[in-house]
Amino acid sequence: MAKAHVYKRDHINTDEIIPARFLNTDDEQELAKHCLEDLDANFVKKVKPGDVIVVVGDDFGCGSSREHAVWALRGAKVSAVVAGSFARIFYRNAINCGFPLVELPNAGKDINDGDDITIDLTGGILTNKTQGKTLSFTPMPDFAMEIIREGGLLNHIAKKK
Amino acid sequence: MSMTITEKIFAVHCGKSQVKPGELVNARLDLIMCHDVTTPPAISMLAEKGLERVFDPEKVVVTPDHFQPPKDIKSAQLHKRLDAWCKKHKIKHYYPIGKAGVCHALLPEQGHIRPGDMIIGGDSHTCTYGSLGAFSTGVGSTDLAAGLATGELWFRVPESMKFVLNGKLPHGVYSKDVMLEIIRIIGTDGARYKAMEFVGPALKDMSAEARMTMTNMAIEAGGKNGIMAVDEVTRAYVDKRIKGNKDYPVYTSDADATYESTYEIDCAKLEPLVAFPHLPSNGKRISEAAGLAMDQAYIGSCTNGRIEDYRIVAAMMKGRKVAIRTLIVPATPTVWRQAMDEGLFDIFYDAGCVISAPTCGACLGGFMGVLADGEKCISSTNRNFVGRMGHPRSEVYLASPATAAASAIEGKLADPRKYLN
Numbered sequence: 111m112a113k114a115h116v117y118k119r120d121h122i123n124t125d126e127i128i129p130a131r132f133l134n135t136d137d138e139q140e141l142a143k144h145c146l147e148d149l150d151a152n153f154v155k156k157v158k159p160g161d162v163i164v165v166v167g168d169d170f171g172c173g174s175s176r177e178h179a180v181w182a183l184r185g186a187k188v189s190a191v192v193a194g195s196f197a198r199i200f201y202r203n204a205i206n207c208g209f210p211l212v213e214l215p216n217a218g219k220d221i222n223d224g225d226d227i228t229i230d231l232t233g234g235i236l237t238n239k240t241q242g243k244t245l246s247f248t249p250m251p252d253f254a255m256e257i258i259r260e261g262g263l264l265n266h267i268a269k270k271k
Numbered sequence: 272m273s274m275t276i277t278e279k280i281f282a283v284h285c286g287k288s289q290v291k292p293g294e295l296v297n298a299r300l301d302l303i304m305c306h307d308v309t310t311p312p313a314i315s316m317l318a319e320k321g322l323e324r325v326f327d328p329e330k331v332v333v334t335p336d337h338f339q340p341p342k343d344i345k346s347a348q349l350h351k352r353l354d355a356w357c358k359k360h361k362i363k364h365y366y367p368i369g370k371a372g373v374c375h376a377l378l379p380e381q382g383h384i385r386p387g388d389m390i391i392g393g394d395s396h397t398c399t400y401g402s403l404g405a406f407s408t409g410v411g412s413t414d415l416a417a418g419l420a421t422g423e424l425w426f427r428v429p430e431s432m433k434f435v436l437n438g439k440l441p442h443g444v445y446s447k448d449v450m451l452e453i454i455r456i457i458g459t460d461g462a463r464y465k466a467m468e469f470v471g472p473a474l475k476d477m478s479a480e481a482r483m484t485m486t487n488m489a490i491e492a493g494g495k496n497g498i499m500a501v502d503e504v505t506r507a508y509v510d511k512r513i514k515g516n517k518d519y520p521v522y523t524s525d526a527d528a529t530y531e532s533t534y535e536i537d538c539a540k541l542e543p544l545v546a547f548p549h550l551p552s553n554g555k556r557i558s559e560a561a562g563l564a565m566d567q568a569y570i571g572s573c574t575n576g577r578i579e580d581y582r583i584v585a586a587m588m589k590g591r592k593v594a595i596r597t598l599i600v601p602a603t604p605t606v607w608r609q610a611m612d613e614g615l616f617d618i619f620y621d622a623g624c625v626i627s628a629p630t631c632g633a634c635l636g637g638f639m640g641v642l643a644d645g646e647k648c649i650s651s652t653n654r655n656f657v658g659r660m661g662h663p664r665s666e667v668y669l670a671s672p673a674t675a676a677a678s679a680i681e682g683k684l685a686d687p688r689k690y691l692n
Contacts, residue, residue, distance in 0.1 A: 121459055121550060125656040129663075130635040134338060134345035136312035136412075148658040169460040172493060173656060174635070175395040176309065177411035198464045198495055199395055199409055206413035253295060253425070263413050264320045267421060 112189060113158060116223040118166040122149060123173035124200065128182040130174070141178055142185025159187035162227055166218035167193065171200025180207045190229055192217055192236065205254045206263040212236065214247045231255070273525035275431040276498050277466040280406040280522060284389040292430040292529075300330070302383060303418050304392030306374050307335035311352040313393065313416035325360045326422030332383050333357050334366040336373045337631045342638040372603030372629040375399040375487060375573035380603055382512030386501045387520035391418050396573050396653065398489040402482035403509055404501040404521065409490060429466045429495045430531040436471035438539030443688035446481040447575060447651070447671035449473070450488045451544040452536060455554035463493035465531065468524065473538040474499065479508035480577045487574045488653050491551040500524070545649070545684055546669035549657045557674060557686045566646040568593065568679035569660070570672050571600025571627070572634045575651035578609045580672040585615040587676045587690040588622040594682030597624040598640045600632055624679075636660045649678040
């Protein structure tokens with residue numbers, strides 16, 4: 111089961127997702143130990159593989175261009191982030207790493223912390239099994255989905271080569 | 272059809288006569304900026320995917336700056352990987368320790384930025400270079416890797432927003448204050464995915480360095496790039512520095528180009544601003560903010576760590592003492608040397624400041640002045656997010672170097688105008 115971890119905040123920035131004091135390494139497992147540390151010190155203790163972060167708010171991932179933010183989330187085995195909107199560089203980094211994002215404004219009224227959810231990325235359907243609700247969203251653009259399916263931009267380039 | 276400067280640069284670099292906002296394009300890159308935090312992982316990724324190559328070793332500029340000099344063993348390992356890669360690929364423009372500086376101050380200063388160029392860098396403040404008429408944007412490590420290997424990158428052509436800077440800046444009010452005002456008005460995502468184009472008489476009056484402070488902070492409004500048309504100030508700055516021919520293209524936005532929105536700022540009405548924790552958009556006028564006690568002042572960074580900044584600060588500190596710990600962090604070795612030669616270091620030393628080697632240092636909470644639990648810092652830097660300069664319960668207040676200097680002297684947020692002649 112994929113549990114939703116709900117945060118109600120705008121502008122959750124990359125300094126909160128992975129603070130710069132941990133940027134002296136690019137080891138994904140090291141970074142994962144500090145994922146979201148300055149936002150929720152308990153996050154790494156409660157997250158389980160496949161869980162989803164649901165942000166009720168806009169501009170997730172603003173600030174520094176550090177891709178370490180995506181790696182920390184991926185290293186913590188988060189399967190996707192749902193938010194009202196995403197900051198530009200974070201959005202690109204996620205696509206380039208093959209990490210799925212879902213743009214869904216007002217997710218707060220239909221998803222509570224701890225709900226069991228599944229996401230159909232291509233179909234644009236988020237199912238909240240706990241509440242028996244289905245929510246639709248606009249899937250990421252085709253070229254982004256293609257990069258995500260190939261496991262990231264560099265695989266995409268290596269394949270074209 | 273008419274285009275903005277940003278659209279014209281995109282059109283040229285993807286081989287089209289016309290591009291429209293929203294269009295996805297593959298653009299040819301003229302320059303890639305690399306530093307010690309985001310480049311080592313890019314290098315590793317390329318090796319892992321069997322793509323280990325550099326499209327053009329002359330079009331890559333490398334300077335370690337974030338943890339420069341290395342602050343611990345792990346960061347030293349990053350520097351070692353970066354150094355080995357530069358040597359292996361014969362990177363022409365490599366600035367190792369001694370030459371290294373804060374990237375966004377160093378690249379323009381050393382003549383790497385040409386108007387009309389298409390530039391990416393593995394750092395969000397790469398948008399700085401737009402003040403010299405180039406398209407320039409920050410990317411993550413994978414984009415950086417893709418750019419390094421292929422010399423091109425995918426982009427979505429951004430919509431443009433126009434900011435008209437009217438009037439004349441009052442004494443004691445600087446480009447930093449103008450930018451904090453713009454971010455206060457539109458918010459930290461007000462320009463998300465967009466190009467921020469700056470025009471107007473108050474811009475004309477600004478030096479090339481002052482303009483860099485503005486485009487530097489385009490990212491703090493969520494912008495993809497900041498851009499300014501080339502004028503005589505740009506030419507004077509660029510022509511003195513760039514190598515090779517000075518025959519760079521100069522693009523201007525067409526009179527009937529499309530802007531998603533236009534904002535008019537009356538600069539004559541501005542006063543010094545301080546952005547309160549924890550967003551750059553939390554600007555308050557110094558008249559409302561003055562008096563709040565600070566623990567530290569930090570004057571440096573890619574936003575405001577240039578020679579003009581230190582001249583202003585030195586003029587204010589001359590014959591005075593600072594009341595709180597104050598860090599002076601010149602952004603590049605050239606700035607450092609100039610400040611020393613001009614006697615500014617004597618003033619800083621006598622005032623009780625500490626002078627650091629060029630580094631990004633504590634701006635991002637790396638080292639050289641990180642904050643303890645509950646401490647407050649007045650800073651000439653660009654971000655005041657939770658934990659940005661240290662402890663998650665520390666606080667950063669963003670302002671111009673002048674406001675930071677006045678606050679250093681008084682030990683509390685203070686109006687710089689009383690210390691300026």
